[in-house]
Amino acid sequence: MGAGKSTLLTTISEITPVRTEALNTQRGEADKLTTTVAMDYGEVDLGNDDVLRLYGTPGQERFSFMRGILAKGALGIVLLIDASRSDPAGDLQSFIEGFGLERTPQPLVVGITKSEIARIGISLTLQDKLRSMGMLVPCFQCDVRDRGQVRTLLEALLAIVEMSGAGIEQPA
Amino acid sequence: MTTRYLRCEQLSKADDMLLRSLLLIVAGRTIERWEYGSIGNAVDLLVVPRERVDRYAGSNQARFVVPLSDKTGVDAGSSPLHLSYPFRPQAVIALLDGVSRHMNAQAPAMTLADSLYDLIRGPGDVCAELLIGDRTLATVDLDRQEYSAGDPDAIVRAASRQDVHTRYLSSQHKQSRTGSEKPLRPLCWSVGLAYTDGIVSHLGTDCPVAAKMWPDFMQLPHNADQVRMMARLARQPCSASTLAQETSVPLVSAIGFINAVLLGGYGNPPADTLSVNVKPAHSVGANAGSRTGLLSRIRLRLGL
Numbered sequence: 001m002g003a004g005k006s007t008l009l010t011t012i013s014e015i016t017p018v019r020t021e022a023l024n025t026q027r028g029e030a031d032k033l034t035t036t037v038a039m040d041y042g043e044v045d046l047g048n049d050d051v052l053r054l055y056g057t058p059g060q061e062r063f064s065f066m067r068g069i070l071a072k073g074a075l076g077i078v079l080l081i082d083a084s085r086s087d088p089a090g091d092l093q094s095f096i097e098g099f100g101l102e103r104t105p106q107p108l109v110v111g112i113t114k115s116e117i118a119r120i121g122i123s124l125t126l127q128d129k130l131r132s133m134g135m136l137v138p139c140f141q142c143d144v145r146d147r148g149q150v151r152t153l154l155e156a157l158l159a160i161v162e163m164s165g166a167g168i169e170q171p172a
Numbered sequence: 173m174t175t176r177y178l179r180c181e182q183l184s185k186a187d188d189m190l191l192r193s194l195l196l197i198v199a200g201r202t203i204e205r206w207e208y209g210s211i212g213n214a215v216d217l218l219v220v221p222r223e224r225v226d227r228y229a230g231s232n233q234a235r236f237v238v239p240l241s242d243k244t245g246v247d248a249g250s251s252p253l254h255l256s257y258p259f260r261p262q263a264v265i266a267l268l269d270g271v272s273r274h275m276n277a278q279a280p281a282m283t284l285a286d287s288l289y290d291l292i293r294g295p296g297d298v299c300a301e302l303l304i305g306d307r308t309l310a311t312v313d314l315d316r317q318e319y320s321a322g323d324p325d326a327i328v329r330a331a332s333r334q335d336v337h338t339r340y341l342s343s344q345h346k347q348s349r350t351g352s353e354k355p356l357r358p359l360c361w362s363v364g365l366a367y368t369d370g371i372v373s374h375l376g377t378d379c380p381v382a383a384k385m386w387p388d389f390m391q392l393p394h395n396a397d398q399v400r401m402m403a404r405l406a407r408q409p410c411s412a413s414t415l416a417q418e419t420s421v422p423l424v425s426a427i428g429f430i431n432a433v434l435l436g437g438y439g440n441p442p443a444d445t446l447s448v449n450v451k452p453a454h455s456v457g458a459n460a461g462s463r464t465g466l467l468s469r470i471r472l473r474l475g476l
Contacts, residue, residue: 012474046469127385136406138386152389155396155476159403162467 003080004113005056006040008144012154013042013054039070064098071099076107076157080144083122084114089129102133107160111153115141176216176272177209182224183240187259191219194264202265203340204272217271219255236271272340284309284327284336285367288360289435291338299341304333310359311341318353327359331366357436361392364432368424371412372431373441377423381430381439382409392436396476397421401429405439 009017018041040056055070057063071077079095081088092110096102110130115122126139138156142149178195180188192208199205209215218234220227228237238253253270255263282290287302291312302309309330310321321327330336364372371377383405387394400419404410410418416426433439470476 044470044473046466046473050466050469052470052473123388123391124385131385136383136385138389138402138406140388140390142390149390151474151476152399154474155399155471156386156389156403158467158471158476159396159400160406162400163403163407 003082004111004144005080008078008080008111008150008153009040009042009054009056011144011147011150012044014045015043017042017054017056039066067095067099071106074106076109076161077101078109078111078153078157080111080113081126082114083112083141088112088122089125092126092129093133096130096133096135102135105135107157108135108137109153109157109160110137110139111144112139112141113144175205175207176268176275177213178206178217178219178268179209179211179215179234180219182221183219187240190259191264194259194261198261198265198268201261202268202272204268206268216275217268235275238267281335281337283332283334283367283369283372284330285332285363285372285431285435287336287338288312288363289372292360292435292437301339301341302327303337303339304330304335309336312356313353314356316353317356319356319359320350320353324354324359328362328366331363332369358392360435360437361387361432364430364435365393365398365428367431368428371427372434375434375441377412377427379441380409380411380414381405381433381441383433383439385438387433387436387438397425398429398432401426402433402438405433 006017006019020039039058040054042054042056044052044054046052055074057067057070077099079092081092081095085091099106101108110126112122112126123139123141127137130137130139138160140149140153140156142153144150178191180191183191195206195208214232215234216236218228218237219240220237222239222241225237225239228234236253238255240255240257253267253274255267284302291298291300291314294314299311299313299315301311310319310324310327312319371379375381383402386402386406389399389402397419401415401421404415404419412423412426412430415421415430416423419426421429430439434441
């Protein structure tokens with residue numbers, strides 16, 4: 001919670017995102033007034049009646065069941081990790097396992113937010129965690145309010161999709 | 173890092189044992205690694221009694237023959253090389269470093285990219301200078317993963333120069349910092365991209381390289397083709413030739429990219445390649461042709 005998912009979606013979406021916000025009753029976990037309780041929704045018009053649909057999942061653990069539902073059939077996943085939390089590597093592992101990505105790979109990029117207040121080398125730490133899970137995934141430090149940085153995240157995700165987005169098993 | 177070999181001949185057993193012990197004691201404190209050489213093999217440095225030096229003149233057993241003496245010894249260039257009684261660790265260090273400096277000055281020049289690659293593949297705790305003639309292009313500290321240079325852009329411009337020498341520095345140098353040090357990895361990445369004459373270490377454009385991890389493209393100069401090449405390389409090991417073919421980029425761009433991956437530590441050549449199994453791609457149902465069209469439209473719309 002509080003990693004920047006709703007903000008990222010707002011940065012990309014061509015429509016005003018549909019948001020399902022409610023009062024945040026867990027202010028200890030993230031210092032924000034409201035939090036997503038179902039999903040955020042945004043769109044990018046591709047023309048020819050085609051639409052790129054963007055879904056933002058809730059961050060609170062009690063809504064984690066939504067993640068698998070929203071990820072099913074997705075072209076790819078952008079996973080945002082809040083580097084200011086006490087155990088970003090643990091959070092990453094938890095989300096990867098929650099999505100079942102170590103068993104059934106999907107195109108995935110990891111955006112590391114709030115890294116300016118995190119320890120140095122956070123990107124390498126998270127990549128090491130992913131490698132220990134047999135995964136080779138881009139981990140970029142980013143500010144999701146910056147459209148240019150969000151574009152770089154998406155550039156990597158689309159490149160992975162283009163190159164088939166195959167997962168890598170545990171090295172022999 | 174090069175390993176040099178030292179041996180003693182015709183010395184007393186006690187002196188021989190003492191020098192072997194000192195070699196172990198000074199390990200890590202000399203600018204190059206030194207080991208005791210086996211009998212019968214040629215070595216870099218041979219220590220013999222003073223009265224036996226002439227017997228080794230012109231010998232191919234060693235590049236340097238140094239007498240054990242209590243006076244001055246062999247004069248090599250500007251610095252005399254000698255070893256005197258009683259043996260002291262500092263004297264052994266001075267002798268070994270003197271030989272190393274003399275040998276490095278005679279070492280064949282390499283391209284800047286190859287020199288950097290050689291450095292980063294060696295022990296992770298060395299400090300070295302990259303030189304063109306007498307001019308220091310950069311000082312590299314592998315332990316701290318930093319470098320310092322008067323003109324960082326000049327280093328990238330010199331990526332293809334073939335007259336670069338590496339001079340290893342002593343451990344004392346590692347403790348002195350100027351405050352102008354910069355992270356090493358982005359420099360290695362940029363030098364790699366700029367070096368397009370061939371793959372470093374003469375690996376060849378058909379030699380497969382395996383990705384170790386993704387570069388953080390937020391921190392590095394990059395373009396869309398390099399992101400696509402990285403996505404391809406992350407999927408399965410491949411060579412520069414294959415990369416160019418499968419991502420439709422010019423071979424020269426793929427060569428620079430592979431060099432950047434190797435120099436930046438994001439990939440390994442075949443000898444270091446782990447065996448990995450690649451799971452089949454998770455398909456969302458679209459065939460390759462329609463997916464390519466869809467991705468192009470997404471890229472266009474998002475301004476990528």
